[in-house]
Amino acid sequence: xxxxxxxxxxxxxxxxxxxxxxxxxxxxxxxxxxxxxxxxxxxxxxxxxxxxxxxxxxxxxxxxxxxxxxxxxxxxxxxxxxxxxxxxxxxxxxxxxxxxxxxxxxxxxxxxxxxxxxxxxxxxxxxxxxxxxxxxxxxxxxxxxxxxxxxxxxxxxxxxxxxxxxxxxx
Amino acid sequence: xxxxxxxxxxxxxxxxxxxxxxxxxxxxxxxxxxxxxxxxxxxxxxxxxxxxxxxxxxxxxxxxxxxxxxxxxxxxxxxxxxxxxxxxxxxxxxxxxxxxxxxxx
Numbered sequence: 623x624x625x626x627x628x629x630x631x632x633x634x635x636x637x638x639x640x641x642x643x644x645x646x647x648x649x650x651x652x653x654x655x656x657x658x659x660x661x662x663x664x665x666x667x668x669x670x671x672x673x674x675x676x677x678x679x680x681x682x683x684x685x686x687x688x689x690x691x692x693x694x695x696x697x698x699x700x701x702x703x704x705x706x707x708x709x710x711x712x713x714x715x716x717x718x719x720x721x722x723x724x725x726x727x728x729x730x731x732x733x734x735x736x737x738x739x740x741x742x743x744x745x746x747x748x749x750x751x752x753x754x755x756x757x758x759x760x761x762x763x764x765x766x767x768x769x770x771x772x773x774x775x776x777x778x779x780x781x782x783x784x785x786x787x788x789x790x791x792x
Numbered sequence: 793x794x795x796x797x798x799x800x801x802x803x804x805x806x807x808x809x810x811x812x813x814x815x816x817x818x819x820x821x822x823x824x825x826x827x828x829x830x831x832x833x834x835x836x837x838x839x840x841x842x843x844x845x846x847x848x849x850x851x852x853x854x855x856x857x858x859x860x861x862x863x864x865x866x867x868x869x870x871x872x873x874x875x876x877x878x879x880x881x882x883x884x885x886x887x888x889x890x891x892x893x894x895x896x897x
Binding site: 628629632636639640643644646647652655656659662663666669670672673674675678681682685686689690693694696697698700701711712713714717718720721722724725728729732733736749750754755758759764765768772775776778779780782783784786787789 | 793794796797798799800801802804805806807808809810811812813815816817818819821822824825826828829832835836837839840842843852853856857859860861863864865866867868869870871872874875876877878879881882887
């Protein structure tokens, strides 16, 4: 791997992503955990840019950092019982060993098959643009049915969330 | 250009950190945040395979569109999950999932 802008960006975004993820699972204060989650999601958005999917990076920042992280912040503020939880973790050591084993299995399972003859020699020159994505989303031979189903799902989730979280005493 | 397996390795590490958070954390909000980390690891994998695959022109957008739908489902999941957490907290004054066992037989 030669040293150029892409590899430097890859290293930087790896530090962002994994460091933020470590912060999320280790920090005691959930507010700080939310900030770490934003750092991690920002790193993932950087990966999307490196993989030439800038639209997904923008959606990642808007939806995850702009909406989901703020939503989690509100949930943290509305459920103040941090002081009641004495220990952060349950069954720390077995869970850690299980996660480490899962990581090793995943690493071997996903990287070994793509070494050797199956390794992609060169990445494709032509990359679908955001214009192609927009055309495919409303194309009847493309993804118009999942697109409509996604809007139904979002509406149902929004109504359901309001219905569940509604205070019935008022 | 960064080889494909490095993206997959980073995604595997992110997924494993998320699994540890889901299994070990006691706060339901922290568990939900860890689930978001796992979903992001899946998204990295999907986009990386989409970028490196050499398919024909008619399948060119599958990974891209699938990632967008994973994002949509994650947004819906976060909204409903946090609503459930707030309701459980209002009824039981607790965000520890083990203490919400009213439906346990």
